[in-house]
Amino acid sequence: MSHDPPFAHEPALRQALRDAVGAPLQRATSVSGGCIANATRLDTEAGPFFLKWGRNAVARTFAGEAAGLQALADPDTPLRIPNVYATQPETDDRPGFLLMEWIDTAPPPPTFDADLGEALAVLHHHTEEVYGFSVDNHIGRRPQPNSYHNDWPTFFRTQRLHPQVEHARANDRWPTDWDALLDRLLDRLPTHLPSKPPPSLVHGDLWSGNVMATAEGSPALIDPAVYYGHREVDLAMTDLFGGFGDAFMDAYRAAWPLSPGYELRASIYNLYHLINHLNHFGGAYAQQVRYTLQRVARA
Structure with missing residues (x-):
């Protein structure tokens, strides 16, 4: 060698x-x-x-x-x-x-975004009885706990938001004036999020860098942070950093329509990723975290 x-x-x-x-x-x-x-x-x-x-x-x-x-x-x-x-x-x-x-890749074909949307809807139809995963994993370098829960808002509060917020606090990246906004959001979480949506198998870190087109033109997924959760967490992240065409969401919605109120739920779900980026990269993400907290706290 x-x-x-x-x-x-x-x-x-x-x-x-x-x-x-x-x-x-x-x-x-x-x-x-x-x-x-x-x-x-x-x-x-x-x-x-x-x-x-x-x-x-x-x-x-x-x-x-x-x-x-x-x-x-x-x-x-x-x-x-x-x-x-x-x-x-x-x-x-x-x-x-x-x-x-090793997967050989190629430029995505014209149908790629639609194919990805349809395929993701099929993946999300694979469900479990509870929210979580058999092992804890990571989102970037940060540990991602996956203890099982029967109630989705409880899972999202205890396994997603709480660990990230506590890590930010411990590293002086969480201003104290954010606490009132967070408390208001947490109080309303059972109202804003469905109690028991189907626990779908989700990729968990679905940004464009974790999607590839194979040499045959089909979509491939890499670098997951998998668990069983509300399927909208994957869709929300595709909106957060861009890179997915309109055909992706159109195809997904055609295969499995979304309930009213998705935009607010997407902001809540993406708050998890924004705080995670704050923990990874520091103050560059502070303004986005503050804005999102303000938006969802007013809802």
């Missing part, structure tokens, strides 16, 4: 990967897509693989990501999900890693 930068000083990682692949390794090449973990294309005699690797907080994200990918791959949907071949925690002599299928 060539001594490319990804593995120049990681002999134990190279050996663990060879054991996982079951074939000699030929080349490791850094690729884009590693904003949290190191991302590498691994060429082997058994074919190419996609590898994510890292230490400490990064390594702790891999087990939950692997569980999420496996959950998304189970339903019979037109969505392509990379197969997981191996995941290992960090050890004293090597970083942790997640070894996956």
Whole structure:
């Protein structure tokens, strides 16, 4: 195997990967897509693989990501999900890693957005009895707890908003004048959110960077933060940072219409992601958090 930068000083990682692949390794090449973990294309005699690797907080994200990918791959949907071949925690002599299928990509075809909308609606029809997931996972570097609850507003308050707010407070990123707005929102959460919507299987981190077009033109999803929740959390995030055409939402609504009041619920759901970005990146997101708090508190 060539001594490319990804593995120049990681002999134990190279050996663990060879054991996982079951074939000699030929080349490791850094690729884009590693904003949290190191991302590498691994060429082997058994074919190419996609590898994510890292230490400490990064390594702790891999087990939950692997569980999420496996959950998304189970339903019979037109969505392509990379197969997981191996995941290992960090050890004293090597970083942790997640070894996956390499998916060749191509520019999206004209029907891509509509295909994605239809496929996401199919995915969301896969449901559980309660809200949560079998394991805790991560949203970026932040832990994402997934303890099961029977009531959706309770789940969203305790498993989503509360941990992010407390982390922001602990790091002096939560001004005290936001507390009254948050309290007002939390008091009204059972009114604004449905009590028991179908607990849909959701990707959990559905921004455009986590969607790809395969070489065959079908939509593929990567980097999930999976759980069973209200399906609108995925749709809300597609609005937050853009990158999804109108045909996406039109196709989704045609397949599974939304109830009135979606716009307010989307703002509440996206508050979770905005506070998460505040926790990751600091004050650049403070104004968006404040504005969203003010908007949903007035509703």
